[in-house]
Amino acid sequence: MPFDYIPPLLQDSSSKIILLVMDGLGGLPVKPGGPTELEAAQTPHMDQLASEGMLGLTTPIRPGITPGSGPAHLALFGYDPLEYEIGRGVLESVGVGLKVGLGDIAARGNFCTLDENGNISDRRAGRIPTDEAIPLVERLKEVKVPGVTTEVRHVKEYRFAVVMRGENLHPDILDTDPQHTGVPPHPAVAQLPVAEPTAVLFNQWIAKANQILAGHQKANGLTLRGFSTDPNLPTFKDSYGLNAAAISVYPMYKGVASLVGMQVIQFKGETPEDEFEALKNVWEDHDFFFIHIKKTDSKGEDGDFEGKAKIIEGVDQALPQLLGLKPDVLIITGDHSTPARMKTHSWHPVPFLFWAPATIRPDDQDSFCELACGHGSLGNFPALNTIPLALAHAGRLEKFGA
């Protein structure tokens, strides 16, 4: 349980909590003295919420640590990523929409190039482009192994994910990627006797896949890494008493949300308006709503400062749709920083806006940006505190002790 002391304190409430995550929200000035993306964006609605609410800066994992998307979201959900590990195979698989149920074994796959002796000459198959890899992945879907089913999906360039489903499978299997060239891929080797039958099944799958790939010039082999299964995380319901819904355009975030037991909402469209409309449609059915905006991160990774600011402005413009629902608690934040200047995720603390009209103690900040968040009354704090704070302001926690 993320917080052992919380379940005994939970009390019923009809209150509603919205957690709006703009992926990679935190930014940097492009030049000294310049604004960050969030400072450059015109955000009248968020600024109004900032003036009524509290600001702060969160540390997703630990100071100085740049998070991947999976751990960053786990942290926001209250699950310390250093304690609750999700296997890389599972993350890669849920990231492309593959379901990893309890007992299913997921792995990340790389196409590689083998020389005439069967030794690896390129661990990434010359980084073959996506359009070249997709037909190969289609062929891998034909591989059948008796007694189990397998599902394969392309990820990006030379990468794919595979999930094996069956009885009594076990994930304690070493990577088949030897991590250097000039040697053949390892076979799947069980680390524990209980995983040996699973290793045998994966070796059967690998052998058949290799037959299919044999003719290809670059991608004539493969390696598998990160064998793992559903981490069986405590659910939002058990941890927080919350009946949670997840609204996201991208499979990765739906996947992480589903791992903590959120119901993933199906909807059409991909704009903030579409996502907020989807939330509105299930407003009565849930008490916690996680909404994920992807494009802030994508623009940041593209190095597109203006584009990222525009995405933020688009979210701000759509915000009245959410406010009209009169949530009891509204949190607007990111999972991590993705400064356009760096074109990648970073460790910088993340702007955090907390709004809860019934119980807020406002600070004296009136705009939503990194600088104001640094002066906010919430201070610098771990992202892990987000949900406990939301539960308190939503009237969902009883007093601790007499």
Add this chain to the structure above:
Amino acid sequence: MPFDYIPPLLQDSSSKIILLVMDGLGGLPVKPGGPTELEAAQTPHMDQLASEGMLGLTTPIRPGITPGSGPAHLALFGYDPLEYEIGRGVLESVGVGLKVGLGDIAARGNFCTLDENGNISDRRAGRIPTDEAIPLVERLKEVKVPGVTTEVRHVKEYRFAVVMRGENLHPDILDTDPQHTGVPPHPAVAQLPVAEPTAVLFNQWIAKANQILAGHQKANGLTLRGFSTDPNLPTFKDSYGLNAAAISVYPMYKGVASLVGMQVIQFKGETPEDEFEALKNVWEDHDFFFIHIKKTDSKGEDGDFEGKAKIIEGVDQALPQLLGLKPDVLIITGDHSTPARMKTHSWHPVPFLFWAPATIRPDDQDSFCELACGHGSLGNFPALNTIPLALAHAGRLEKFGA
């Protein structure tokens, strides 16, 4: 030991530390843009100390957690309430001034109503008023059980506390309250064999008590909960090398202070002036002084915003009495927030003023209120840090390592 690394660092000093706790000090604005109770109060002395000292905001237990009085004080004293649990029976007993020594067993009692079949029809005896319950508690004092002594004291309405003292008693006994109606109270049942003799003794006490209560219309039965004993907490002397005194009008806080080995000072009166005078009288005998002001919390729970502000002003007016003693360290804070607007304890961080003229690094805040504390140089921090900080500024800690 609350901080294992502190005892080896302790050094002698004649310095004096005062910890002034205004219970439930933290507040909220009643309307947007309005002041909190502390902001509304005229506090020239505290504001002067704020301008000379440092401010911050404390989290008593964990973010979002609303503390009871017992855990909140333990935290201020440096004992993490999630690590050092005080049984509910002990808290209830010390709260009404019953002493719970090592090996004594304390329990919380409820009067209840039994129907003609001996089943509970009302778990709280119709919430009988205090003046009706007190005579019943007086009768319970007559109950004698061979081999042990028992002490009973009324708490409030249908609630009382009982402490059993004797040889080889053990608290691992299940609640006799079945938590619902339509069934009889459970007997006292030992969870461990070592507690069986104690359960037998409590069942004897219950049987005799029931005979006494039999005639009463509403309160013709009772249940006992929270069997517990002195938690045997490390003392202030052992933990911090401090010879501590506690000055409080209310038994609850005397009780918690005595559990960590503070000497409870007897005195007459109940105003801040009376309490500060009592402190002055024992100034030479101790090096740490915990003073507890209750009425800030009481007014907060009454929803009396103005009344709470007035209590704060009264403390401020009396403050020169303390300052005249020239303490080396003076801390003014609360154990938790009790916003008049909420009429109850809350999770909001607590204003914290730290003053230590010889070694202070002042910040740029010059008034004692939530907003200024949010900008103070101490930042947001766990209440657990209070005593180590005080020890340092009191010159009581040697360097760690060479």
